[in-house]
Amino acid sequence: MRFALPPLSALSPTGLLFAATGAIGLWLPLVQFKPNRIVAGQGVDLIAALPGPAGWAVALGMAAILALGLAAGRGLGLRLGLAVLGLGLSLFALGLAARGLMPEGNRMARVSPAAGFWLQFLAFALMATDALARLRPGIRTRAAILAGAVAAGTGVLASGWLDRTSVMIEYAARAEMFSRSLWQHLLLAFGSLGLAFIVGLPLGIAIFMARPLRKPVLTLLNMLQTIPSLALFGIMIPIFGWVAAHVPGAADLGVAGIGPFPALMALFLYALLPVVSNTWVGLSSVSPAVRDAALGIGMTPAQVLRQVELPLALPVVLAAVRIVLVQNIGLAVIAGLIGGGGFGSFVFQGLNQTAMDLILLGALPTIFLALVAGIGLDLVIETLSRQKHRSTP
Amino acid sequence: MIRLDHLSKLYSGRAVVEDVSLTVETGQIAALVGTSGSGKTTLLRMINRLVEPTKGRVWIGDTDAAKIEPHLLRRRIGYAIQGHGLFPHRTVGENIAIVPRLLGWREAEISARIDELMQLFDLDPAVYRDRLPHALSGGQQQRVGVARALAARPELLLMDEPFGALDPVIRAKAQDDLRAIQRQLGTTLVIVTHDMEEAIQLGDRIAVMDKGRLLQFAPPSEILTAPATPFVEALVGAAERPFRLLSLSTVDALREPGEAPGTPINPDTSLREALALCLWEGRAALPVSGGGIVTLAALQARAEGASR
Structure with missing residues (x-):
């Protein structure tokens, strides 16, 4: 077979990046074989890892997809399809x-995904994201794609195909704890978000209405934000430990130095600044003419706030929801350190045992x-701002 | 009728409005003119208590404005401002409906009122009622702003530079329309402007303000021919005076018997336009439709009134 190199202009720059990433992925070991879960393993590359000619077939298939992605002119739908095929x-x-690699009957050995797998997966995921972004699908389509991706991910895991990989073996041993951790994690992230809104929204309104309050409140919240997360979680331990011990009834309400309560409080404190400052910014960005007209035609200040200022501030406030939720889902991992539960428990257990697979089960x-x-949340925000412009001709 | 009685506003001891008294009769237009910082906007905002007077009283009819809850007072008074202040998240119809809703009108009544006002302001309800303000042109937004101010049939309408954001062509049209609608509804109108031209065109009486004080409150012709102070004279603009004076009356006022060649002009044409036409076409007289003529000499004589 003869290959003619295409001219440089016919190459897609992003395709080049994905191909390079994928090629390195093909070259690096696909998996690591470890005699047990804590020792360092031995890399096995794709060709050797799969039985018989399957390795060659898969490698060629992936190489073909990456090569096809190189050409600039291909249809975006085709690219997306190829990328999904690559992921599969x-x-x-x-x-x-x-x-193939797990010896029958050996319950100690582990086969973990290695750099090769991660890079291949990354290359195809990037390729899919890139094609999707260029396709500019509508909000509904994107929502459907998100739901489809979640369903596909769950389906792959539920199918049992990956059950013999190391992370899934760790999962099988802790299935019950995993679902408990999931709920704890969600509770920490959403609970702190909810608390931050209950406190932060009125506080944002207050600093908007009472100017002198603004500086001290924002300064204090800014300071909180600069405390390193590990330290903040640590500070919570003595504070709430003392409160639980000395304030009657506090312990009965769940206040304790360690556990979910201090973790929730730490996340709540981190969430406060985005909520308060975005509420304030959103309210301040309402045009003075609109506010003046609203008062001038006879709305009470409370009506102006409820019917005019808050609805107009909503997109900025929602942006805070997004920031806080994504930030807190990540930060909630640290709750594992002070007994707060969540996926952080796996991460810190894994760190203690130097069991990489367990860390991955949390991460x-x-x-x-x-x-x-x-x-x-991006989809929700976009839907709401679309509605705002629904009658645009 | 609205009466301002020795009204003053002090900010940390400094008077922004100082001892202003004036009366606007029902159905009349009062234009508050002055440079920026003259206190004209503060004076206007004291009428609906967006600014609380330090001293003095505002009487709206027989009611002391200070005796009514501010938001209830404002629902009785129309209010339109520069940049219209329409609610960007509400449709045109919803914007117009705000005050009637606050007053608890029935929905059918509100809906009929929206259509009525939109037609009055030359906006087809079928097309524009459910649009958001940003989908309208500047002139249309401004009209919706005035329609909103008039929605609950207020006896009094306050306007602060309502045409300030419009380009000259749309602005002239908006002024004509406002004048026509005001005459039709019989609304008392107080309008703030920095533009003497606008004040002369719209005002039955003009209040000239400077440094918080009311310098003169008089009909436009008097402001033009007998300015009370050098400041008023400067504001009127010596170079513009004859033309502004002419702009106050129509051709009908100077019509005399006679014949002249050319296309007859409408008797509603302002004297200023008639003069311009005479000068431009180099003619001594213009025929007026319906009979008679207007002569350049008569126009000149009328314009000289100002400089004597």
């Missing part, structure tokens, strides 16, 4: 490798949650 191939290869779902929350 890399998951297929991972599952097949784990099945991967956290990343997944943050991504889904971020994209989902």
Whole structure:
């Protein structure tokens, strides 16, 4: 077969990046084989990891997809399809490798995804994202794609194809704790968000209405924000430990030095600044003419706030929801350190045991949650701002 | 009728408005003119208590404005401002409906009122009622702003530079329309402007303000021919005076018997336009439709009134 190199202008720059990433991925070991879960393993590359000619077939298939992605002129739908195929191939290869490499009856050995798998997966994921972004799908389509991606991810995990990979073995041993951690994690992230809104929204309104309050409040919240997260979680321990011990009834309400309560409080404090400052910014950005007219035609100040200022500030306030939720889903991992539960428990257990797979069991779902929350909220914000312009001709 | 009785406003001891008294009769237009910082806007905002007077009283009819809750007072008074202040998240119809809703009108009544006002302001309800303000042109937005101010049939309408954001062509049209609608509804109108031309065109009486004081409150012709102070004279503009004086009357006022060649002009044409036409076409007289002529000499004589 003869290859003619296409002229440089026919190459897609992003395609080049994805191809390079994927090529390195093909070259690096696909998985690591470890005699047990804590020792350093030995890399096995794609060709060797899969039984018989399957390795070659998968490698060629991936190479073909990456090569096709190089050409600039291809249809975006085709690119997206190829990328999804690539993602499927890399998951297929991972599952097949784990099945093939795990010795029968050996419960100590582990097959973990290695750099090769991660880079392949990243290359195809980027390719899919890039194609999607260029396709500019509508809000509904994007919502459907998000739902589809979540369903596909869940489906792959539920199918059992990856059950013999290391992370899934760790999961199988802790399935019950995993679902408990999921709920704890969600409770920490959403609970702190809810608390931040209950306190932050009125506070934002207050500093908007009472100018002298603004500087001290924002300065204090800014200072809170600069405390490193580990330190803030740490500070909570003695403070609430003391409160639980000395304030009657506090302990009965769940106040304690360690556990979910101080974690919730720390996340709540971090969430406060975005909520308060965005509320204030949103309210301040309402045009003075609109405010003047609203008062001048006979609305009471409370009516102006409720019917005019808050609705107009809503997009900026929603932006705060997005920031806080994504930030807190990530930060909630640290709750694991002070017994707050959530996916952080796996991460810190894994760190203690130097069990990388256990760390991943905590980290991967956290990343997944943050991504889904971020994209989902973007869709909500966009829907709301579309509605605002619904009658644009 | 609205009466301002020795009204003053002090900010940390400094008077922004000082001892202003004036009366606007029902159905009349009062134009408050002055440079920026003259206190004209503060004076206007004291009428609906967006600014609370330090001293003095505002009487609206027989009611002391200070005796009514501010928001209830404002619902009785129309208010339109520069840049219209329409609610960007509400449709045109919803914007117009705000005050009637606050007053608890029935929905059918509100809906009929929206259509009525939109037609009055030359906006087709079928097209514009459900649009958001940003989808309208500047002139249309301004009209919706005035329609909103008039929605609850106020006896009194306050306007602060309502045409300030419009370009000259749309502005002239908006002024004509406002004048016509005001005459039709019989609304008393107080309008703030920095533009003497606008004040002369709209005002039945003009209040000239400077440094918080009312310098003169008189009909336009008097402001032009007998300015009370050098400041008023400067504001009127010596170079513009004859033309402004002419702009106050129509051709009908100077019509005399006679014949002249050319296309007859409408008797509603202002004297200023008639003069311009005479000068431009180099003619001594213009025919007026319906009979008679207007002569350049008569126009000149009328314009000289100002400089004597």
